[in-house]
Amino acid sequence: MSADVLNLTRELVAVDTIGHSESTALAVVAPLLETAGFTVDVAEHEPGRGTLIAEWHTGLGEPPLCLSGHVDTVPLGAASWQHDPFRAEPDGDRLHGRGTSDMKGGVAAIVAAATKIATLRPSRAGLRLVLTAAEETGSAGARLAAERLAGRPSGPLVITEPTGNAVLHGHKGALWLSARTAGVTAHGSMPHLGDNAVYKLARAVTRLESYAFDARPHPVMGGPTLNVGTFRGGLNTNSVPDSAEATVDVRTVAGQDHAAVLASLAERVGDEVRLAPLVDLPPVWTEPGDAWAASVAEIAREITGHGDGSPRAATYFTDASVLTPAFGLVPTVICGPGEAEQAHVTDEWVSITNLAESVAILERVAVAWCGT
Incomplete structure (x- = not known):
């Protein structure tokens, strides 16, 4: 039945x-x-x-x-x-x-x-x-x-x-990424003694805002997209943050290779940022x-x-x-x-x-x- x-x-x-x-x-x-x-x-x-x-x-x-x-x-x-x-x-x-x-x-x-x-x-x-x-x-x-x-x-x-x-x-495919930066902590009143991880990540995120994919739009799917979904850094107001992390949501179209997309994004954000896949679905x-x-x-x-x-x-x-x-x-x-x-x-x-x-x-x- x-x-x-x-x-x-x-x-x-x-x-x-x-x-x-x-x-x-x-x-x-x-x-x-x-x-x-x-x-x-x-x-x-x-x-x-x-x-x-x-x-x-x-x-x-x-x-x-x-x-x-x-x-x-x-x-x-x-x-x-x-x-x-x-x-x-x-x-x-x-x-x-x-x-x-x-x-x-x-x-x-x-x-x-x-x-x-x-x-x-x-x-x-x-x-x-x-x-x-x-x-x-x-x-x-x-x-x-x-x-x-x-x-x-x-x-x-x-x-x-x-x-x-x-x-x-x-x-579309989904390539979700973790973007991390590292720094050196110090007292917030003496920032020159530290290395601010938030500033590093903020610079990288700004570069991602204007990122252009090297891919032709798919006739049905359209073009790939990128969105920075989260941004976290530091532990307290009066300390220089020694770590920061953002998450990035990339949606790809047929014909794109995720390894190539990751390499291109890594080049865009620079050596200060470590990119790692969280979800990789073609x-x-x-x-x-x-x-x-x-x-x-x-x-x-x-x-x-x-x-x-x-x-x-x-x-x-x-x-x-x-x-x-x-x-x-x-x-x-x-x-x-x-x-x-x-x-x-x-x-x-x-x-x-x-x-x-x-x-x-x-x-x-x-x-x-x-x-x-």
Whole structure:
């Protein structure tokens, strides 16, 4: 029996997975998949933080279609919520709650579609589900899944991140950097005896403000971007600071090499600054002319009645940054029921209509690939 996407979304939202307890959320879906005939493996990269790999008829002639999403969520924020963030009570066509759009609704759609498909018999290929932990902080769960699936063939990949059920052909990469400077501390009344690390870092950050990438804009993704997100230095007002750190968020486009970007930025900030990667996730791009990707886009347009066929890409990153290269650069699309504008916001919501349409899209994509 297939899972009900509405109730399953609510059950997943009820589990607080803000940076922890993904294994508890996966315990909601694992029995449903096992009952449907999937083999299920849950592995943890740290206690309580599990990633699930479920497989169904993956030994057929063609490699399995892979459906993937993450179950971790971000903090609620300082603002008060008008809706209980862990109840997901229906409100007209909306479910409000942390993770409804990003992206427990997408995970519920994957499980609902997969359990429906498992009632059929494949003639061409099977299904693989990868439901991950710790995507929001750098895709640690996806890295664990890639290790466990190393050497095993995979077909195309669908990531059900929030797109309003539109098909996106890729997303920008994320290169998050720590920029550190060191100095010598001294009494604040005698600064000439010290070496101020804050001044060094401030000079470097000013140079980054006017940094220009040596990259042509991507025809769909646009150009790369850079943002200095944090700046910290010193311990107290009346001492010369002997250390300072800033964090830098670089979003890259298809065709850029992260090692080359890092080298260019290091040259820009100068020898006083030590740059080190915090997150290094490459961009992902599948050409719209790819036959499988084009078929998924057509299915989504037929079911939703939206879309003009123009290729689109996301500015955010997904686990595809890890899974797509690990699977051999398989064709990849992002298509899920949530709304990108609802990700990480107060009173986050997902459309109940979109949840049902997402299940329908995934079912048709799976039927076409698996030959059921």
